[in-house]
Amino acid sequence: MPSRFETTDELEPPVIDPGPDKIIAPGFTYATVTDKIAGVVFKPIQTTPKQWFISLFLAFVAMQGLLAGACWLFYKGVGVWGIVVPVAWGFAIVNFVWWIGIGHAGTLISAILLLLKQDWRTSINRFSEAMTLFAVAQAGMFPILHLGRPWLPYWLLPYPNSMWLWPNPRSPLIWDVFAVSTYLTVSLIFWFIGLVPDLATMRDRAKKEWQKLVFGMLGMGWRGSAKHWARYQMAYLLLGGLATPLVVSVHTVVSFDFAISLLPGWHTTIFPPYFVAGAIYSGFAMVVTLAVPARKWFHLEDIITMRHMDCMGKLMLGTGLIVGYGYCMEAFMSWYSGNPHEMFMYLNRATGPYRYFFWSLILCNILIPQSLWSAKVRQSIPALFCVSIVVNIGMWLERFIIVITSLARDFLPSSWGMYYPTQWDWAVYVGTLGFFLVLMILFVRVLPSISIFEVREVLHHLAPNIADDGPAPAPAHGD
């Protein structure tokens, strides 16, 4: 049986993807899997792949769009954006909803799949939790930038102030403040607490003094005590149990921002489940988009295997179908309601001034992802990567259609108006994409991007007696 350790070339052992049946390549021991994942962080800077530097540079350049866009916005005001009356919610809200949604797959992978005991989540949960955190950070910026007076966001919070004013707890916009800030906090602690045992591993593996110091501080003196693990696992399980309804509530509350209003196309009860499914859909697409380059750069194909890619493809297909059902229901209800405004709303989406966006959205979100029915597509990295990009674009278009078309043409033709994004809308949007990618690209290099202790647990469950010395397990052929 060929083993990945047979090679004598120590610098670059060939990495073999074990295919769609295995969640980890055979031949790993506790020590080798630790070395492999920690090795990505401890790699000397000279051996960091060139693509990593190029991507970091490009993302950093894109991030300057946010700097420029935000500075100009703070100087001039929200008039630099394309928002007008009646379309007062432009890119800022489109991007807010899109980014928050992307975060949702991370929580789904780490919390819901934890509760469902899906062991394939292990190799990708840390990575997608980081994605959640960074995506929610981007999302959180938009409502603040959109405030008009962005230096006063704390007015959203209920705090005793000299004006004796309190926010209105009956408004979904205030629900949003609580939902998003809770989501960010819980995502952060979930991610960090998952990291602690691995930070302790990093502390024990570090060679340089400053690395020992940094990982030692972050690892908090974790020593792997059985009693600590018992409390840790209980806390982790409870966090998973809390994060599961939380993630559903967050996009539900985001959808309430729309559904509680009376606008045709917004005032509908299907919004909460449809938003949550769309969120998970776009989130899985983003996980795939990010995982494909990351596993290639750091040769992690034997830990993030084709099985993970296949599972994510299936989940994209599943959530995509729910989203498709949502579209059908929107169309059906607008006809079945008998309400002329609702009927007009749907016709306007499909044939009105934003029809190109609408039909691209149908193409990206419904038609192209049907290719995921084929195992060949799910198990081909380039194909899956392309579909994931298409879905990312499609979900962004969906947010655009929802936010813009309903505002642009409401009940009275006299109050209609068109929305055209300006260069500053694009600058801020592209800037947050850059910021997100910068954070992600740095993360995969400076912290263990795969949960090492959970992979050890998987190894333990697969084969209880695999611990042994050194990097080489008993070779299949004598040497």
Add this chain to the structure above:
Amino acid sequence: MTETFADRHGKYGVMAQFEDPEQLLEAANRAYAAGYRNMDAYTPMPIDGLAEAVGFRRNWVAPIVLFFGLCGAIGGFSLLWWISVIAYPHNVAGRPFNSWPAYIPITFECTVLLAALSAVVGMLALNKLPMPYHPVFNVQNFSRASVDRFFLCIEASDPKFDLAKTRAFLEQLNPEEVADVEK
């Protein structure tokens, strides 16, 4: 308080190193059966049943989370009620001041926020972390406790502890190595 062995000899305990988790689990069960109570096991990943084997009985994390979750729910709801009924009553289209269904989303978020924070803070506090120094790190091979080795430490504070006897006891459990843990 009576003087323990640890106070007299400056040892924290004796630690045995095992190659795989099953051996460690077996050793922990035998140590418990032999009457040792103050001991702990150190592993690179959670092992089912190990905490119970070293005498861990009461896991307080869940009750703490329940308590703080309820505090979050009651606190969140009360805040909203107080704002809209007492502090800043505001007539919105003739709806009652105490329009409680509208408070549910924030009440829920406050519940989750406090429960989640208490899960993490409670777990760390019960584990007495962060802890910058601990005697077990004095064992030379202990850095492998976070990689691929499994350790059992019988602590000197145990009433049954005796350096030579405990050492001999651990040596018959088929460990790779037995080491004294300096304080």
